[in-house]
Amino acid sequence: MKKTAYILAAAMLIAALSGCNSSSGNDGEPAETTKVTQVAFQAEEKEDTTEEALVFLKEQVPLFSKYLETRMQYPLSFETETVTDEGTVTTAIYIKDEKNMCHASVDALGNYSASIYTPEMTYIIVEADKTIYTKEATEEDVKKLVANNLLKIDADEAKEMSYVTDFDYFNDVLYKHEIIYTEPGVPTNYYFDEQTEELVYISTEKSTTKIIKLNNEVTESAFELPADYKTMTVSEYYEQLEAEQAAQTADAE
16 A cells, blocks of 8 residues: 555656656656756756757767657657666656656566556556556646656756767677766766667666667557556545554554
8 A cells, every 4th residue: 555655646746747847857767867868957947949959969979969859759659677776677758749648667576557647637557456546637737747758958058068979888799889977977878789879778877777669659558548457536545545544543542
């Protein structure tokens, strides 16, 4: 029950942050991949200088700039696998259009959960409970959430970073290698396939993220609701949880 409460709280927090300037703020974008974009994530009220930033980045880190161009538009399928001290975590973000998005993840213990956002309803799928939790939404909420998951880069901040391009081995394979320093001595390493120039790994001091899928196509299956799951509103779940906690307290007394 506590785990389910955590998943629901996390999903609702993501939706709440959709209207704010979240520096990384998205469970669809692994924390390990966002160090660069944290600094350059564009607030809604600022002038959008993304195009100017891309012109600059193409001269500095051309392969990284292609990654950004993919991440800046929908439709989008972006799947990653990240190895940390706690274990391997997979995350995914799927954006169908400006009003339909899905976040999905499998934690280090193998627990799957997903949040599907539509203009009318948010569906939170918890595999451990075989339950779909629902919460009413608005079209404006989803549009803000989608916008905050499509990266925008501030040109001035991009020009303050440091860049290195070379070739390097990773896991005994030679890759085209681009390094971005958002701070002196703090690199984020991007490894690209030598032939296709597609992004394969993102590596930091703390973790390594493997790119499983990254393209501007729709993964329709991500938006399908399991047919054999029970359905409960988020409000009903918390009412049930409070009742169980009250009963436990009464029994203890």
